[in-house]
Amino acid sequence: MKQAILLFQAPDQQGIVHKITKFVLERKGNITELEQFVDNTNKKFFMRIVWQVENQNACATNIDTDFKPIASELSATFNTYCSDQIDRMALFCSATQHCMAEVLLEHAQGDLQLEIPLIISNSKKCEPLAKKFEIPFYFISTKTPQKEFEQQQLNLCKQNKIDFIALARYMKILSPEFVQQYPNKIINIHHSFLPSFIGNTPYQDAYNRGVKLIGATSHFVIPQLDEGPIIEQDVKRISHAFDTEELIAAGKEVEKRVFLYALKKYTQRKLMIDEGKVVVFE
């Protein structure tokens, strides 16, 4: 049965929940999920609410239009979705393929509700894996000048009507110009527990510092490297006996898990951004 999803944020004030539930009730919606969060520090109210829509044609577009006056009254910003909208995701990859592979496998098994119209890579090594899962693959040589490189990427994304981009251990920094084309719509997996070990040799750095846990962080990409809003993090216990190679091997599992978690939450419309931080609904 089709469901409508509303993500909502506004200055905190009395009566918000009441107004929104009235809106749902007037449409004979049955609320199946409702989660709210009040950011007391910044006096902001966040809500995710899901309801079964009676009129199957009325999902999302109509709701969006109808809700505008209420949002305006509450000085709110919001987004509406219908549970049958499926996002189109571009996968950007480099030579290290475990995150890419995990996404393709989960997708093939029906555990990721999205379409993957294309894979773009700066490494030809990814091609066999893309073929195995029958996803169109585009190689762009790292020798291509940066501007042209990104223009090609952008064209491919536009042509394929990409909704958001997943960087599966993509080891090429995106320019601020590119990032601005997909604001809060690019998700990266970084192979450390941020803000520890920013940069491109986190396992080497972790080895040098002698940490007892290694981690991974999935975050939205902003122009500042590795500083975007964090969606999910996790860690894994290691010991003094791990050299850098072993840290890299041990970290794969955490990276895959954290990355997938972030992509799932994103496709489930469970992420909102608040002051450079991510509200993650259950």
Next chain:
Amino acid sequence: MKQAILLFQAPDQQGIVHKITKFVLERKGNITELEQFVDNTNKKFFMRIVWQVENQNACATNIDTDFKPIASELSATFNTYCSDQIDRMALFCSATQHCMAEVLLEHAQGDLQLEIPLIISNSKKCEPLAKKFEIPFYFISTKTPQKEFEQQQLNLCKQNKIDFIALARYMKILSPEFVQQYPNKIINIHHSFLPSFIGNTPYQDAYNRGVKLIGATSHFVIPQLDEGPIIEQDVKRISHAFDTEELIAAGKEVEKRVFLYALKKYTQRKLMIDEGKVVVFE
């Protein structure tokens, strides 16, 4: 600032949240926390809602009376609390004292919002610790006949206006009659990951089975031993190298942690019971 807390459950139906938030709005309450859960299997709706009350005299009692008609209309059961109500907890202990000690320490440091008017034990070994934390201590000899033993316990609890009971590794089984005096108001810590290793030698059983994680479970007590609704569980990694004594030592930390978590959630009015299971609000 005083807050009202409402715990609510009813058959799932349209318009519940709307009705409840209307009730709050009419009292000029500002909602600070709202969490709901729909048990789709059993078609039941659960909610915990907290709001700042404008009229400081109106907390809890008045609300309770005023809310009755709404509850009745929705075929709901509910409880109301005021944030300044502090529960009175009896601590039941035996010779093994780490859970008792942790509770007393957290309480002394102001990290547990409750009063501990008394400790009851079937072991005199607990007395020095009770004294250290200046809590009245009552010893009842295990030689006392069961009926008399429990009558003494009950009298002490009644005299001290006890709201709920915490069994801190209390190694004496409570009779169904006693349990019925405090329905869903007795919290136990069991030293295994239930339903594994029911009974009184869980670490020995864990050793024999060769498990790779040991655990602890905090649950409400019902007449059936170790089968009450589970509030919280956690585990800790161990290895083949742990003998039974080492498992016992390693488990202490998990038991303390899980027990404290359950007591805190209880005092924060964040637990509801649903078909033998516990809804734990964030």
Next chain:
Amino acid sequence: MKQAILLFQAPDQQGIVHKITKFVLERKGNITELEQFVDNTNKKFFMRIVWQVENQNACATNIDTDFKPIASELSATFNTYCSDQIDRMALFCSATQHCMAEVLLEHAQGDLQLEIPLIISNSKKCEPLAKKFEIPFYFISTKTPQKEFEQQQLNLCKQNKIDFIALARYMKILSPEFVQQYPNKIINIHHSFLPSFIGNTPYQDAYNRGVKLIGATSHFVIPQLDEGPIIEQDVKRISHAFDTEELIAAGKEVEKRVFLYALKKYTQRKLMIDEGKVVVFE
């Protein structure tokens, strides 16, 4: 550089390490890994020792012969391996494919040091995945009489010189006769934290009991169902809000992780069995 691996167990006694290291030293071996474990309860000594062999032809076979007198003297049992020996593993699968898929993916990426000469399944659903990874696939219908079914399995394993068998959520019980053909050489993944929820509906049982963590267990198969020596276990936090379907989905990741861990430890010759329990070397 080639390495010799010795797994050793004997009644605990003075001088064992000295004798074994003497043996290595006489062969000019450089010890790279040494781990021992004394089971004090049963007075048994376990050791895993790895050394670089000088003479590249002398690995494993020679060592095995040379070591026999020492083992005999110490009343020990032992196994020797050469680091370049690669086990041949049969993968047994049913309709639920996430564990099978993870193994194939890790194998394809070079992260599992073994060969997979064949997949045997009682479900045709697995065939496309087997094909994707180019592994020979054999379907045996569940309508085949049990004896004949197992005979076919056995023949396929023998013809393919299978060293050990991995049951990737294989939902068919193996007869004691079959199990005895591969003693301590069949590894299963069970979708619960054993000994909780033995049987074939562990997630349903976990839902009914209201546990707060779900788990997975990888173990050697013995004739008694779900009672074999445990290699690895792990858990994942869930909440009251998960219905059975969601528990199943959430559990996939833990099952995959635990299963892979067990297979890796097995192929690294890091598992020994002690009184129905598994010694897992680091």
Next chain:
Amino acid sequence: MKQAILLFQAPDQQGIVHKITKFVLERKGNITELEQFVDNTNKKFFMRIVWQVENQNACATNIDTDFKPIASELSATFNTYCSDQIDRMALFCSATQHCMAEVLLEHAQGDLQLEIPLIISNSKKCEPLAKKFEIPFYFISTKTPQKEFEQQQLNLCKQNKIDFIALARYMKILSPEFVQQYPNKIINIHHSFLPSFIGNTPYQDAYNRGVKLIGATSHFVIPQLDEGPIIEQDVKRISHAFDTEELIAAGKEVEKRVFLYALKKYTQRKLMIDEGKVVVFE
């Protein structure tokens, strides 16, 4: 039964284990624990070996003398201990008392094998807790000039024959001069997952960055703030809903756990330092 403990490190070379076990065997010692680690990056060998000594008078001192020639031959450094030697630990505390309290409680319950001859604090708030556990308490005012302050600390430690110092959330930076008096003998608990959030407001910094896990790190103190060799780290999941105060509250449990773990490993002679990192034996 008394046990001898040897911590040993040397350039990696053939025959080390053989030589050491020969030494033990000549003394009719029965090895109960043996763990080794080869740092392949730096070609260094580390070992911890424990054996039951036959002659109860021969523990530690004699061994130390007897072992010197072997150590010299192998260019090794080493330390020997007898299992009945109990370290004397000074506890340094400030106003935040949960770590101090946990150490005192564990100590009182017999779960920490050490003596605590004194507590030194720059806050009088700690005095009641010290008294509760009957440990001599010394207050040094923060108004005392730095040099004099540290001289008083040092005098107290010397007078009390202190072996090592535990900083239980001690919020005063020790001078390099003081640190050098107890090289690798001062253990601190830092309230973040180092190297993230160095400095004295880690929870505020964690809040600002929007991390999804908070952590704690126990480390040896060196003159460079928060850069000493890491003994242990752990983390705890938090969410966007935690404000700074809630992060502080949630972190207490991790800090206590990590700090205790480090102190226990230290007193069990299971820590060795290798190139600014800590080898932690099981």
